[in-house]
Amino acid sequence: MERTLEDQEHHLLVKVIDRVLYKSDDLIRPYVHKILVVIEPLLIDEDYYVRLAHMISTMRPDIDHADEYVRNTTARAFSVVASALGIPSLLPFLKAVCKSKKSWQARHTGIRIVQQIAIMMGCADEQTKVRTMIALALAAFAEAAAPYGIESFDNVLKPLWVGIRLHRGKSLAAFLKAIGFILPLMDPEYVQYYIKEVTIILIREFQTSDDEEMKKIVLKVVQQCAATEGVTPQYIKQDILPDFFKAFWVRRMALDRRNYRQVVETTVELAQKAGVAGIVGRIVNDLKGEAKPYRKMVMETITKVVASLGASDIDERLEVRLVDGIIYAFQEQTTEDQVMLDGFGTVVNALGIRVKPYLTQIVSTILWRLNNKSAKVRQQAADLTTRLAVVIKQCGEDQLLSKLGLVLFEQLGEEYPDTLGSIIAAEGAIVNVVGMTQMNPPVKDLLPRMTPILRNRHEKVQEATINLIGHIADRGAEFVPAREWMRICCELLDLLKAHKKGIRRAAVNSFGYIAKTFTCIPAILNEYRTAELNVRTGCLKALSFVFEYVGPQSAYYADCVVTMLEDALTDRDLVHRQTASTIVKHLALGVAGLGCKDSMFHLMNLVWPNCFETSPHVIGAVIEAIEAMRVTLGPGVLLNYTLQGLFHPARKVREVYWRIYNLLYLGAADAQQQN
Incomplete structure (x- = not known):
C-alpha cells in the first residue's frame, strides 16, 4: 500500500504517525514493530525531504532536553544530517530553533548545531553561501572579542588566507572582512607577515573591483591594517599609499555618497602612520581642482588630519602650497560651506605664527567678503574672523586686527540677524585678544552701539551681544559711563526670561560682571517700588545674581536690602518668596564672618516660616537659605x-x-x- 502513495502523501503519513506516537506515548509499545515496518523504508527513500522530515521529527524532542549531554549529541547528529542532505535544506529549521522563545535549551542546541556544522564542513563547504556566512560570523566574533582571543582563531587563519586567493565577489568580501577584524588581535611581531599577504589582494581589488560593497570592505580593511600595531610607517608609505591614492582619490569618489565618508576616515587613519606631510602632500594640489565636491572632500580630509596630528612636520614648501590652496578653495565657494570654514580655521590655527607672511592676503580676503552683497558670504567672513583673531594677535599684527575691528563696527547695522550675530561675535573675539585699552574703535564708543541691539529678538544676536557686553564689563567697565551701564541693566532684565538657556546664562554672567564694578543696587531697589508682579520678580532675580557675584562685598549692602527682602519674604506670591530666599542664600554666604549677624537674624526669622512650603522649587530655595544661615549664624x-x-x-x-x-x-x- 505504501508504494502507491504520492510524495506529498509520504510526507503527510510521516507527520500523522509522528503525532500518533507523540499522543500515545507508552501505549504505542505493542505496535512498535508494525510501525517500523512501514517507516523504515522511508529512511532510504529517494526523496531526501521525506528522510529529512523523519529525522527531524525523531530527534526533535531531544533539542530542548534537560540533560546537556543529550543536547550536544543531538547537535552532532543534526550536523551529520546537514552534511548528508545539504545545509540549505536544514536552514529553515535551524532558524526556527535559534529563535525559539519557549526554552533557552532549544536556542542553545540550535547554536551548537551551527557550530558543529562549521566544524564538520570547515571553510571549504561546497555551498558558497555557507562559506560566506562562516567568514562573516568569524568577523563578528573577532570584532566582539577585540583586543583579545587571537588563540581562538588559530585554526581558521590558514583557510582564510588561502581563501582570499581563491575567491572572488561576495565570498572574498566576507573573507577580507573577517581578516580585517582578526588582524588587530594579533601580536605585533606576526602582523607584518599576514598584512603583506592581504595587501596583495587589497591592491588587486583597488584596481579591478567595481562592486560598491567590496570597495567599502576594502577601505575598512586598509583602515584596520593602518591602525594595527606592528605595521610600520615605511610599509604604509611604500606599499599601500601609492595604489590607495591612485584608486580612491579620484573625482568621482567625491560624488559616491556610500564610500565618501569611508575614504576620508581611512585616509585619516593612514596619516597616523604615514604622517601629515605624507598625506597632505599628495592631495594639497587638489584644493585648486575644478570640481567643487572634490575640493570639499580634500579640505575635509586635510582638516581632520591637521586637527589630529598638528602641522609640525609640514615643511616650508608644503606650507606655501597648503595656505595657497585653502585660500583658493575658500574664495572659490559658490555656496558657503561649513567644511571650508572649519578647514581654513583649523589649518591657520595649527600653523600658528608661521602664517604671518600670509596674513595680509588672508585679511584682504576677509575684508573683501565682509563687504560682499550676499549676507551668507558676510556671515562666513565674520565667522572666520572669530576663528583667526587669536592667531593674528600671536603674529603681532595689531594693525590688521584694528582694521577688522573698524570694518565690523561699521557693519553693526546689518539687517540679517544671523549675519549680525556673527559680526558681533567676531567683534567680541577681537576685543578679547586686543584688550580694552588698545581696542579700535574704543570701548566707550562700541558699548553704546550694543545697547539698542539687545532689543533684537533673534537668539544668536542676543547671545553674542550679551557675551560682548559681559566681557567689557569684566575687563573694562571703567571706560564706560555709569549711565550707560544703567541702560544696559534695564535691557538685561528682560533677557533673564529668554527661552534659550545660553542667553539666560550669558545675562546672569553679565549682571555679575557689571555688579563687580558698578553699583546697580539703588536702581534695582527703585524699580522694585513699581507695583507690578513681573517687574518685582525681575528685580529680585537681578539682585540674586548681583549678590552671587559680588561675594564679600555684599556686607556693604546687606542693611540696604533688608526692607525689600522683608517685603518679598512676606509676599503672597510663591515666586517672590522663592527668589527672595535665593537672595538670602547668596547674601548669607557672602557676609559670613563679616559682622552682619543682626541683619541675618532678622532675615532668618522671615525665611524660617516658609519651611512648610510644598512647592518643590520654593522649598528647595528655602532649605538652601537655611543651610547658608548655618554658615553665617x-x-x-x-x-x-x-x-x-x-x-x-x-x-x-x-x-x-x-x-x-x-x-x-x-x-x-x-x-x-x-x-
Whole structure:
C-alpha cells in the first residue's frame, strides 16, 4: 500500500504517525514493530525531504532536553544530517530553533548545531553561501572579542588566507572582512607577515573591483591594517599609499555618497602612520581642482588630519602650497560651506605664527567678503574672523586686527540677524585678544552701539551681544559711563526670561560682571517700588545674581536690602518668596564672618516660616537659605530653631524639622558634638 502513495502523501503519513506516537506515548509499545515496518523504508527513500522530515521529527524532542549531554549529541547528529542532505535544506529549521522563545535549551542546541556544522564542513563547504556566512560570523566574533582571543582563531587563519586567493565577489568580501577584524588581535611581531599577504589582494581589488560593497570592505580593511600595531610607517608609505591614492582619490569618489565618508576616515587613519606631510602632500594640489565636491572632500580630509596630528612636520614648501590652496578653495565657494570654514580655521590655527607672511592676503580676503552683497558670504567672513583673531594677535599684527575691528563696527547695522550675530561675535573675539585699552574703535564708543541691539529678538544676536557686553564689563567697565551701564541693566532684565538657556546664562554672567564694578543696587531697589508682579520678580532675580557675584562685598549692602527682602519674604506670591530666599542664600554666604549677624537674624526669622512650603522649587530655595544661615549664624543657633519642632505632635511638622536637623548634622557634625 505504501508504494502507491504520492510524495506529498509520504510526507503527510510521516507527520500523522509522528503525532500518533507523540499522543500515545507508552501505549504505542505493542505496535512498535508494525510501525517500523512501514517507516523504515522511508529512511532510504529517494526523496531526501521525506528522510529529512523523519529525522527531524525523531530527534526533535531531544533539542530542548534537560540533560546537556543529550543536547550536544543531538547537535552532532543534526550536523551529520546537514552534511548528508545539504545545509540549505536544514536552514529553515535551524532558524526556527535559534529563535525559539519557549526554552533557552532549544536556542542553545540550535547554536551548537551551527557550530558543529562549521566544524564538520570547515571553510571549504561546497555551498558558497555557507562559506560566506562562516567568514562573516568569524568577523563578528573577532570584532566582539577585540583586543583579545587571537588563540581562538588559530585554526581558521590558514583557510582564510588561502581563501582570499581563491575567491572572488561576495565570498572574498566576507573573507577580507573577517581578516580585517582578526588582524588587530594579533601580536605585533606576526602582523607584518599576514598584512603583506592581504595587501596583495587589497591592491588587486583597488584596481579591478567595481562592486560598491567590496570597495567599502576594502577601505575598512586598509583602515584596520593602518591602525594595527606592528605595521610600520615605511610599509604604509611604500606599499599601500601609492595604489590607495591612485584608486580612491579620484573625482568621482567625491560624488559616491556610500564610500565618501569611508575614504576620508581611512585616509585619516593612514596619516597616523604615514604622517601629515605624507598625506597632505599628495592631495594639497587638489584644493585648486575644478570640481567643487572634490575640493570639499580634500579640505575635509586635510582638516581632520591637521586637527589630529598638528602641522609640525609640514615643511616650508608644503606650507606655501597648503595656505595657497585653502585660500583658493575658500574664495572659490559658490555656496558657503561649513567644511571650508572649519578647514581654513583649523589649518591657520595649527600653523600658528608661521602664517604671518600670509596674513595680509588672508585679511584682504576677509575684508573683501565682509563687504560682499550676499549676507551668507558676510556671515562666513565674520565667522572666520572669530576663528583667526587669536592667531593674528600671536603674529603681532595689531594693525590688521584694528582694521577688522573698524570694518565690523561699521557693519553693526546689518539687517540679517544671523549675519549680525556673527559680526558681533567676531567683534567680541577681537576685543578679547586686543584688550580694552588698545581696542579700535574704543570701548566707550562700541558699548553704546550694543545697547539698542539687545532689543533684537533673534537668539544668536542676543547671545553674542550679551557675551560682548559681559566681557567689557569684566575687563573694562571703567571706560564706560555709569549711565550707560544703567541702560544696559534695564535691557538685561528682560533677557533673564529668554527661552534659550545660553542667553539666560550669558545675562546672569553679565549682571555679575557689571555688579563687580558698578553699583546697580539703588536702581534695582527703585524699580522694585513699581507695583507690578513681573517687574518685582525681575528685580529680585537681578539682585540674586548681583549678590552671587559680588561675594564679600555684599556686607556693604546687606542693611540696604533688608526692607525689600522683608517685603518679598512676606509676599503672597510663591515666586517672590522663592527668589527672595535665593537672595538670602547668596547674601548669607557672602557676609559670613563679616559682622552682619543682626541683619541675618532678622532675615532668618522671615525665611524660617516658609519651611512648610510644598512647592518643590520654593522649598528647595528655602532649605538652601537655611543651610547658608548655618554658615553665617553658626550651627548652634540653627539647632535652637530646630529643637522646637523635632517632637511636635503633627507628623508633617516633625518631618520638616527632622529634614532640616539631618542636613544640619551632615553639614556641621563636629559642631553638633561640641554643643
